[in-house]
Amino acid sequence: xxxxxxxxxxxxxxxxxxxxxxxxxxxxxxxxxxxxxxxxxxxxxxxxxxxxxxxxxxxxxxxxxxxxxxxxxxxxxxxxxxxxxxxxxxxxxxxxxxxxxxxxxxxxxxxxxxxxxxxxxxxxxxxxxxxxxxxxxxxxxxxxxxxxxxxxxxxxxxxxxxxxxxxxxxxxxxxxxxxxxxxxxxxxxxxxxxxxxxxxxxxxxxxxxxxxxxxxxxxxxxxxxxxxxxxxxxxxxxxxxxxxxxxxxxxxxxxxxxxxxxxxxxxxxxxxxxxxxxxxxxxxxxxxxxxxxxxxxxxxxxxxxxxxxxxxxxxxxxxxxxxxxxxxxxxxxxxxx
Amino acid sequence: xxxxxxxxxxxxxxxxxxxxxxxxxxxxxxxxxxxxxxxxxxxxxxxxxxxxxxxxxxxxxxxxxxxxxxxxxxxxxxxxxxxxxxxxxxxxxxxxxxxxxxxxxxxxxxxxxxxxxxxxxxxxxxxxxxxxxxxxxxxxxxxxxxxxxxxxxxxxxxxxxxxxxxxxxxxxxxxxxxxxxxxxxxxxxxxxxxxxxxxxxxxxxxxxxxxxxxxxxxxxxxxxxxxxxxxxxxxxxxxxxxxxxxxxxxxxxxxxxxxxxxxxxxxxxxxxxxxxxxxxxxxxxxxxxxxxxxxxxxxxxxxxxxxxxxxxxxxxxxxxxxxxxxxxxxxxxxxxxxxxxxxxxxxxxxxxxxxxxxxxxxxxxxxxxxxxxxxxxxxxxxxxxxxxxxxxxxxxxxxxxxxxxxxxxxxxxxxxxxxxxxxxxxxxxxxxxxxxxxxxxxxxxxxxxxxxxxxxxxxxxxxxxxxxxxxxxxxxxxxxxxxxxxxxxxxxxxxxxxxxxxxxxxxxxxxxxxxxxxxxxxxxxxxxxxxxxxxxxxxxxxxxxxxxxxxxxxxxxxxxxxxxxxxxxxxxxxxxxxxxxxxxxxxxxxxxxxxxxxxxxxxxxxxxxxxxxxxxxxxxxxxxx
Numbered sequence: 001x002x003x004x005x006x007x008x009x010x011x012x013x014x015x016x017x018x019x020x021x022x023x024x025x026x027x028x029x030x031x032x033x034x035x036x037x038x039x040x041x042x043x044x045x046x047x048x049x050x051x052x053x054x055x056x057x058x059x060x061x062x063x064x065x066x067x068x069x070x071x072x073x074x075x076x077x078x079x080x081x082x083x084x085x086x087x088x089x090x091x092x093x094x095x096x097x098x099x100x101x102x103x104x105x106x107x108x109x110x111x112x113x114x115x116x117x118x119x120x121x122x123x124x125x126x127x128x129x130x131x132x133x134x135x136x137x138x139x140x141x142x143x144x145x146x147x148x149x150x151x152x153x154x155x156x157x158x159x160x161x162x163x164x165x166x167x168x169x170x171x172x173x174x175x176x177x178x179x180x181x182x183x184x185x186x187x188x189x190x191x192x193x194x195x196x197x198x199x200x201x202x203x204x205x206x207x208x209x210x211x212x213x214x215x216x217x218x219x220x221x222x223x224x225x226x227x228x229x230x231x232x233x234x235x236x237x238x239x240x241x242x243x244x245x246x247x248x249x250x251x252x253x254x255x256x257x258x259x260x261x262x263x264x265x266x267x268x269x270x271x272x273x274x275x276x277x278x279x280x281x282x283x284x285x286x287x288x289x290x291x292x293x294x295x296x297x298x299x300x301x302x303x304x305x306x307x308x309x310x311x312x313x314x315x316x317x318x319x320x321x322x323x324x325x326x327x328x329x330x331x332x333x334x335x336x337x
Numbered sequence: 338x339x340x341x342x343x344x345x346x347x348x349x350x351x352x353x354x355x356x357x358x359x360x361x362x363x364x365x366x367x368x369x370x371x372x373x374x375x376x377x378x379x380x381x382x383x384x385x386x387x388x389x390x391x392x393x394x395x396x397x398x399x400x401x402x403x404x405x406x407x408x409x410x411x412x413x414x415x416x417x418x419x420x421x422x423x424x425x426x427x428x429x430x431x432x433x434x435x436x437x438x439x440x441x442x443x444x445x446x447x448x449x450x451x452x453x454x455x456x457x458x459x460x461x462x463x464x465x466x467x468x469x470x471x472x473x474x475x476x477x478x479x480x481x482x483x484x485x486x487x488x489x490x491x492x493x494x495x496x497x498x499x500x501x502x503x504x505x506x507x508x509x510x511x512x513x514x515x516x517x518x519x520x521x522x523x524x525x526x527x528x529x530x531x532x533x534x535x536x537x538x539x540x541x542x543x544x545x546x547x548x549x550x551x552x553x554x555x556x557x558x559x560x561x562x563x564x565x566x567x568x569x570x571x572x573x574x575x576x577x578x579x580x581x582x583x584x585x586x587x588x589x590x591x592x593x594x595x596x597x598x599x600x601x602x603x604x605x606x607x608x609x610x611x612x613x614x615x616x617x618x619x620x621x622x623x624x625x626x627x628x629x630x631x632x633x634x635x636x637x638x639x640x641x642x643x644x645x646x647x648x649x650x651x652x653x654x655x656x657x658x659x660x661x662x663x664x665x666x667x668x669x670x671x672x673x674x675x676x677x678x679x680x681x682x683x684x685x686x687x688x689x690x691x692x693x694x695x696x697x698x699x700x701x702x703x704x705x706x707x708x709x710x711x712x713x714x715x716x717x718x719x720x721x722x723x724x725x726x727x728x729x730x731x732x733x734x735x736x737x738x739x740x741x742x743x744x745x746x747x748x749x750x751x752x753x754x755x756x757x758x759x760x761x762x763x764x765x766x767x768x769x770x771x772x773x774x775x776x777x778x779x780x781x782x783x784x785x786x787x788x789x790x791x792x793x794x795x796x797x798x799x800x801x802x803x804x805x806x807x808x809x810x811x812x813x814x815x816x817x818x819x820x821x822x823x824x825x826x827x828x829x830x831x832x833x834x835x836x837x838x839x840x841x842x843x844x845x846x847x848x849x850x851x852x853x854x855x856x857x858x859x860x861x862x863x864x865x866x867x868x869x870x871x872x873x874x875x876x877x878x879x880x881x882x883x884x885x886x887x888x889x890x891x892x893x894x895x896x897x898x899x900x901x902x903x904x905x906x907x908x909x910x911x912x913x914x915x916x917x918x919x920x921x922x923x924x925x926x927x928x929x930x931x932x933x934x935x936x937x938x939x940x941x942x943x944x945x946x947x948x949x950x951x952x953x954x955x956x957x958x959x960x961x962x
Contacts, residue, residue: 017808019820048803053647063808064821069800071650072810073643074673080640084647084655085800087631088606092651092800110643113636308631315626322628324596324766332378332527333582333763 010041015050017067023058028179028204032126033065036095039185043192050093053082055102058133059126059204062097076107079114079123086119090305093192094121100141101131104160108140115169117304118196122188125162125199126179128206129213136209148209163296164285166199167278173198174281174297178218179205183229183294190295196303203291217291230284230294235270238290245270246287257289275299351522351570356415358423359517362440363432364401365394365408368510373410374758375514375531379523380414381583381760384573387414388870389758390422390943395613395697402464404435416572420870422757424945429480430513432456432487434465441477449566450480451516453509455488481565485556487512494552495545504542508549515553522570525550577762584761586725586754587614590658590684591621593732595628596766598654600733601740602773604629606648607656608641610663613696614752615686618658638666642683646670649679650809652776652799654736658684661703662693664710664747671745672711675835677809678786678795680739680746684732687751687866689941698941699753701866702917707747708895708924714832716839718746719895723869725754726761731892737772742842743794749894751916753943754867780804784819792845793838840896849901854880854887860956861908863933865891865921868914868944875949884957891921897928905931910956912936914949 008014015037023029040050050068054060056075063070069092073081082096096114103111103125114123130148131137138148138155141162145154166174173194177187179202191198203214217226228238228246237245237260246255247269258265274280281297359376363369370391377389392409399406413423429444431437433456444450457470471477472484491512495505511532518525529547536543557568598605607630609619623632631653635641638659645655655674657667664671664685674681687703689695707719718738722731728750735746777783777796785807786795798805807819815822816831851861852869853876864872869890876888889904891897905911905925911933913922919935926933936952938944 046803047806049801051800063810066808068806070808070810071647071677072808072812073646074669074811077639077643077670080635080643081647081650083640084606084608084633084644084649085651086647087633087644088604088648088651088653088655089799089801109636110640113640312626312631319627322599322625324592324599324628327592327595327625327628328763328766329580329582331582332381333580334382335580336384336576336578 010046012037012041014047015040015067017065019064021065022061024208026205026207027058028128028206029059029062029126031179032124032184032202032204033062035184036188037066039188042185043189045093045192049091050095051085052095052097053078053085054097055099055107056133057099057102057131058206059097059099060102076102076105077110078102079107079110082121083114083117083119086121086305087308090120090309096121096123098123098125100125100127100129100139100162104162104165105140108165111165112169115166115171115197115199118172118301119304120195120197120306122191122198123200124188125201126204127162127201128204128210129159130206130210132206132209161286162201163199164282166201167282167285167297171199171297172196172299172301173295175200175295176203176291176293177201178203178214178293180218181293187294190298194298195300226290228287228290228292230273230275230292230296232273232275232295232298234273235267236273236292237270244290247271255283255287257287352567354569354571355417356413356419357428357521357569357571358411358413358426359428359430360409360411360426360440360443361430362407362409362436363430363510364435365396365399365406366401367408367432368507369408369410369432372510372514373412375528376517376523377412377583377758378527378531379518379525380412380521381581382527383523383571384576385414385416385571386419386574386576387412387760388419388422389413390753391756393697395695402433402435402461404439404465407436407439409436409440414571416574418574420874421943421946424947430517432509432513434461434467434471437471438465438467441471444480446479448480449483450477451483451485451513453487453513454484455486481563483563483566485516490552490556491549494549498541498545498548500541500545505545508546511546511549512553515550515555516557517553518550519554519557520568522568525554576760580763581760582763583758584725584729585756585758586722586728586750587617587686587756588621589725589728589761590722590732590748590750591618591625593729594622594656594682594736595625595630596729596769597733597736598629600769600771600773601654601736602771603652603654603740604631605656606631606633606645606653607658608633608635608644608648609658610635610638610641612638612660612663614688614755615658615660615663615684617755618684618686638663639670642667642670642681645681646674646679649674649681650677650800652797654680654682654740656682656684658686660686660688660696661690661706664703664706668711671717672713672715673811674745675711675715675717676811678743678835680743680797682732682735682739683745683747684735685747685749686755687749689939695941697752699751699867699943700916700939700941701749701751701868702920702939703749704865704894704917704920704924707749714836716836716895717744718742718839718842719749720746721749721866721892721894722754723866723890723892725757725759727869727892728754729764733769738842738845740774741772741794741845742792742838743797744839749866751867776802777805778802783807784817785809786814786816786819788834793834793841843893843896843899846893846898849889849891849898849904851887851889851904853877855885856887856904857907858885858887859909860884860886860953861905861911862886862888862953863891863905863911863913863921863925864888865894865915868916871944871946871949872914875946875953878946878950879953879957886953886957894921894924897924902929902931905929905933910934910959912953912956914938914944914952916943
């Protein structure tokens with residue numbers, strides 16, 4: 001495409017590569033892939049300026065199926081590779097694809113640092129609470145007691161809560177969604193719009209090694225009772241008819257699930273979501289009886305790659321044109337004749 | 338340096354010496370590194386050739402007065418070509434008993450010992466492990482001792498400035514430097530200017546240090562020195578004409594990386610995690626943002642190299658610098674750069690290993706790690722710099738090879754090169770040959786693993802280019818489409834092509850050539866890296882004695898240069914001295930039918946010339962026909 005040709009309108013197909021998708025039948029990754037391919041054109045993304053960087057694991061095959069630039073890297077290191085890429089070319093739209101093992105086990109350190117530095121990219125963490133590619137061992141998000149080949153008597157590891165980890169790392173954007181949700185594109189769009197590191201946990205079903213682990217939440221029938229979709233400035237209500245909500249218990253500084261109209265609970269008792277409130281977001285990461293979905297936290301902060309550019313400008317202003325001849329002669333020199 | 342009868346005459350003319358080795362030694366807090374580097378600058382100004390070696394403890398501030406807190410700085414200067422900081426010093430400056438204890442063994446018999454007797458208190462003697470004051474028990478009789486109460490004379494000299502006792506006491510090193518300047522006929526101007534600049538915001542400190550410097554010098558001018566101690570002169574050396582500066586290896590590497598990137602037309606993304614002795618590369622590069630350098634202090638060694646790999650994918654030259662333990666952590670990321678065929682430069686400033694080893698000491702024991710230290714058949718390029726100034730040219734070469742062949746390049750330097758300084762003839766940067774990178778642009782027939790027929794380098798398409806969207810990674814790729822492939826035949830072919838690409842680089846670098854001597858003879862000494870100076874000097878001594886000895890120094894460790902096999906074959910004996918337990922020697926024996934002999938040394942210190950000469954003479958006797 002020459003620079004003078006009219007701007008092309010991209011569709012979902014433009015973002016799909018010619019490679020045969022090789023995830024297991026029924027894998028939640030298919031739905032996530034479709035959501036991403038559908039969402040990118042609507043965001044004005046172009047295949048040439050979009051890059052997907054992944055680590056290792058089932059989720060990390062993702063870049064092969066996108067007709068964008070992609071790099072299927074090494075286990076856990078995608079955030080660090082993406083950091084270098086973004087520093088080399090800040091104009092690129094960089095997405096990191098990782099999983100609960102890749103991002104929170106072997107790559108936990110890099111996830112921590114990419115979030116606290118607030119590099120402008122999107123991190124999609126597919127959480128299926130299991131190691132799929134190595135055939136079903138427990139992962140750092142598996143529930144205690146999970147029976148797997150490496151934990152025949154049940155896992156004794158305490159699980160990490162991904163969104164809580166992200167908040168602890170001082171992420172500036174933390175969201176949660178699930179693979180088959182119609183609202184996943186909305187979360188992806190919000191992540192993309194956010195300047196800085198956006199963290200999205202996507203609950204994802206592994207039909208082979210951990211089938212149905214999120215079923216109560218994601219099922220059409222049972223789901224409404226467990227899905228709390230957050231909206232900034234709106235009371236945090238859920239349930240098939242919005243009859244349930246979250247109320248603050250001031251004596252324990254915690255949130256409890258209440259039913260509006262019961263025990264004297266009224267609409268006014270329901271806490272209004274404020275996505276800039278880190279304390280509230282912290283409580284929303286791990287609620288009893290219900291799962292908070294959508295944007296838990298969004299509070300823009302200094303963006304690392306922009307600060308790098310600012311310092312570059314500062315150095316250029318201070319030191320002027322680079323001059324190798326002068327560089328080698330800085331300090332003391334002498335002449336032998 | 339030997340005393341002469343002329344020394345007795347006062348005022349004496351300066352005695353002429355050909356070559357002097359001085360070691361400054363004191364507590365970590367005594368400012369010995371500053372003293373040594375100032376003496377070095379003044380010596381360079383005097384026109385001598387020189388070489389230096391700082392030797393400091395791993396502890397940042399070891400308890401004062403202890404032997405493990407002693408910091409040393411050795412300088413060798415001469416009216417002729419100087420290759421190394423020298424073996425045994427002619428002059429030892431010991432600022433306290435611990436410095437004397439650690440260094441008195443190495444001082445030559447008859448050597449000049451300058452000691453600060455003011456620091457020889459009962460407490461300091463005890464901390465250094467002396468039961469009796471060595472200044473009083475005759476144990477130093479084999480030296481010419483100049484024992485002066487430097488502490489007192491310094492405090493007297495700076496009294497008028499009105500500093501607190503701690504700051505006043507810290508001027509001792511300048512008093513000593515002033516005396517040494519007088520003894521060896523060095524000018525003070527440069528140091529005076531440096532002090533004014535260094536203490537621009539604290540003029541009293543500048544005044545006091547200058548007063549101490551002058552007082553030390555005046556002491557030398559006026560005092561009647563003991564019998565046998567004289568003032569000296571070392572005539573200027575016959576250096577090639579041109580503009581010079583002193584340079585350390587890490588400075589040279591940093592500047593070479595910047596130069597190389599400009600010759601390639603690329604920006605530098607330097608990812609690093611602080612590690613001794615590589616950290617000053619990061620410090621040097623962090624100051625050069627206006628040269629198109631981005632430095633990224635990563636969370637760990639892995640992230641540092643990973644960010645460099647990401648930057649290379651994005652069209653910068655990704656560089657990471659570290660030492661051996663860091664390379665161990667980076668291995669997998671270096672492997673993916675090799676597999677994805679991305680350019681990458683890894684600088685390994687080697688230190689004493691294994692594991693944490695001897696962090697502040699020098700060693701060359703990461704050669705195997707560099708050549709073979711990855712999973713799978715993972716060939717890449719390994720280069721080694723020979724001198725501090727050579728680091729500049731090898732860093733440029735690392736970027737040239739990495740970008741021309743789309744491959745990781747490991748550049749081996751070491752702690753000795755990193756910290757030693759030598760006069761360096763400044764290059765004409767305008768005369769350096771550019772090697773501009775052309776990113777792939779053409780979508781027609783594109784796939785990411787299409788190769789240049791001659792170099793076998795794959796194309797370098799960068800994200801942001803329309804029509805070249807593609808995916809790379811650590812999985813094996815089909816040689817004709819670039820897609821993932823598990824085909825057995827394809828894997829065999831791809832493994833071969835990766836091998837052939839690296840092996841072919843031997844055709845693009847200078848063939849093997851002896852640095853000194855003939856192309857055949859009794860003994861060929863093959864070295865690599867920072868042992869260059871020691872081997873060169875030892876070989877020239879033996880050649881002067883009439884031996885058929887030659888010196889060949891390898892800068893291309895992998896692939897080895899063309900013609901090496903023939904040269905190895907042309908000598909009766911091949912000796913390989915290295916600061917490890919025998920690594921290059923095994924590489925040579927694996928690649929060529931040569932019965933090369935190892936000369937290993939792992940003491941954390943450079944070779945001594947004397948030791949090398951002895952080992953070579955033994956081989957020569959053994960090989961006598």
